[in-house]
Structure formats: structure tokens, C-alpha cells
Amino acid sequence: MIDGEEKLPIIRMYHVHKFYGPKKALTDISLEILENEFVLIGGASGAGKTTLLKLIYLGESATEGQVLVDGMNLSRVSRKQIPELRRKLGIIFQDYKLIPDKTAFENVALVLEAAGRHRRYIEKKVKSVLRIAGMDEKAAAFPASLSGGEQQRVAVARAIVGDPKIILADEPTGSLDPDSASKILALLNRYHQKGATLVIATHDQELIRNAGSRVIHLDRGRLDANP
């Protein structure tokens, strides 16, 4: 407050539980993530990291409890409002989710087209983001002809092209060599520096040790205070 550095929570969860049918994936999660914060979500495979991210972008809805994202109470968000929520977010999916019969350029451009941006702006912006991601030379390539790391970079480009308030990244360095991984992290960090809130789910212990940021640790669906 005194120096204007006071940050407000942009993501909040209150006593969130998530069941997949009879299977409990998350138990009593309460947390806050602040504006422009860089948070890592750690935990073993199956701990519930992806599920936690899904609750934020309404890929799933909480079975119990409340999730608030940038002022939207997700339990009250209608189907019509979901696009509005998702345009605040840039999501990097664990399995990339690139559209196979669209080129790298078209995959990235789709975000801006869906947001109703002008063609000329889209052209310029997508080119520049692909350049930043080091993918400008492969703009015309289809996902199937790209390596895993290259697909990952297209996915990152797509996540940041809309200048989202919040970037959700699910294992963004998952299957990459250390060099590619650090490039991706540098890229994401750049947007964090520019003001985006960055949430990365990972089981990469090295990344967790080196990042020097807050870690939300999950253990079999529960917050783990002492990992």
C-alpha cells in the first residue's frame, strides 16, 4: 500500500474438491495467486497438477468449493461467458493441443481471430510472436512435421499471442532437453516480466529448485505444506 507494491489475488480457491466420478483428484484446496506472481505447482505424477489448472480455465469445474479468476466466480460462469474467461488466459497444454491441419502460423493466429482482431494486426502480431519463440522459419509447417520441442514452442507462442493476464503452463518443459527447456522458460519469464501472472505445473525437481519462486506443492490431491 505504502509504495504501491501491494498486489491483489488474481486467482483464488476456497475449499475446492474435485471428483472424477468416484475418484477424488483434489481435496480441500485453498490458495491465492497474486497478480503478476510466478508460481510453480509441483508434485508427483497423478498428484492433481493438471486438474488444478483445469479448474482455473474451466476445463473441469470444481465438485465443491469456489474458484475465482480475475473477478469471475467460476461456479457462476455460464457457458456463454467461458470464452471471456479463456481470453484472459494463455494456456500451454501438457499435450500441446495444436490443430493438426493448421500450420504453426494458423494455430497461433486462431487465438486472435477468435478474439475478433483485425487481419493486419493478426499478421503482424503472429509473425512477431513466432519470431520471439524462434519459430518464424517454420511458420508454414504443420504440427506433425515439427519436433516435440518445436511444437512446444508453437504452443507457447499461441499462449502468449493474445497478451493474456494469466499464463497457465502444464509441463512446458516436459519432454524437452535442458537447452530447449531453458529457452521456453526464458520466453515465459519475459511475459512474466511484462506483467503477466505465470503459473507453471511441473514435476521437474530441478526447475523447482532453481526457479526461486513460490511453489504450491500437491501430494495426492492435497496441498502439502512441507514437501
Add this chain to the structure above:
Amino acid sequence: MAKKFLNTITIITMALAVLIVSAFGLFSVNLNELMDKWQHGIRVLVYLKAGVSDDNRRTLEDQIRRLKGVSGIAFISKEEGLARMKERIRILDAILADLDKNPLPDTFEVSLDAAFLEPVRIDEILSAIHKMVSVEEVAYGKVWLSRFTGLMNLFRVAGMAMGGLFIMAAIFIVANTIRLMLYSRQQEIEIMRLIGASDHFIKMPFYIQGLIQGFLGGALGLAVLYGLFSVASIRIGEYLPIGIKGIRYFSPMMILSIMASAMLVGWIGCYLSLKGFLKR
């Protein structure tokens, strides 16, 4: 590949629907027009007995003219009648050329008021004329007319029923091809939603596709119909009496409305298949 096939099937079905519905439409329009011309120009032919004097003829003419429902009367001498007949039916020319005796009677051509074009009233007029002196015979195509009207009504009903059926089939098939396409693009649609695309944005390309299918189907159907029409109109032209110009194709306005309807069918097909699909 599969997409192309689905597209082709849809367009062909649409074309068939348009072809069948418009064929009935075209037939009906032409028949209507023919009937119209014929009814407006309806003539009763009154054949005179041979050797009626000029005086008697003029008396008869006055009598007929005074009848209620008669709007005009013209005298056609037997010479004139023969000339006309020769002109209308050319083949007869040769046969009639060396005929030394004119077989035709003198004739009055009586036109009737449009308001009297009802079978009962026409009957009244005809029997009145028939009873007059000097009249040999009265000719009038009444039976023809009523049979024709009945046939036309039957035709119209059948056409509407078939047309309706085909339009429904077209909508059904469009809806299903679009649904198949939706299923084949399910993953893509899911991804689009995840990156913030609205339903509207996702649906738009499908609607555009439906409209294009409607457009192409409509154009194809009308083109095929035009081909059939051209062939038919040559054939029919040979049988038509001289006075009637021949059959017509649709007016530009009609063509536009048929195209619009075909596109509407494409749109409705899309609407039906998209309605349930995007609810998650």
C-alpha cells in the same frame, strides 16, 4: 477426401431437391399461363347453316350480341376460315390446295366476358345461341377446360407433396453431413473452445459451408432443369398453336428466390445439426 465426398453428396441431394421442386414449379407456372391465355381468349364458335342470307346473318349477329355475357362477336366467312386454317396447320396446305369445294361453314366467333367463365353460365349462353335460327352447331371446349383444371389441381398437390418431401430430405441430409463433419472435427472444435473461441465463431464456418452447399446445389439443380427445359421446349413448341408463344423458364426474380430457398435449406440443416452439438 471424406470431406469432399460428404460435400458432394450434400450438394447433389440439394440439387435433386431443387430440381424436383422447381420442375413442378416450372410446369405449374407454364400451365397456369397457358390456361390464363386460353381462358381470356375464350371463344365460342357458332357455325351457320349453309346458305343463310346476309339479312338473317345480321339478325343473328344482333341477337347474339345482346346476350348477357357476350363481350364481342366477329364474323369469319368460310373463305377466311379456310385461309386461317391453312396458315395454322401447314401440312394441310397441300391437301387443301386442290380442294374445289370449301368444306367450312360461315362462322361467328363469339368472345365471352371473363365474368361468365363458369361452366353453368357458359352452358346458358350456349343453349341460347343453339336455339337461334340459322345456327347449325355451337363449338366450345368446355369438357376440355374442366378436365384440365382438375388435372392441374391434382398436379399441384402432388408437386407440393413431393417438393415438401424432398426439401425435408435435403434438410435432413445437410444436417447429417454437417454432423459427420462436426464429429470429424471434434478435436479441433474442442481446442478452439479452449483458446477462447465463442460458439458463434466456431459455428460460423459451418453456416458458411451450409450456405455454399445450398448455393451450389441450387445452381446445379436449376442448371439441370434448364437443360431439360430447353429440350422440352423445342418438343413442346412443335405442338403449340401459333398464337401461343411457347413455354418460359423462370423469371430472374424466381431464380433468385429459388437460390435463396436452397441456401435457406442449407442454413436450416446447419442449424439443426449445430443445435445440440456444442453443448458440452
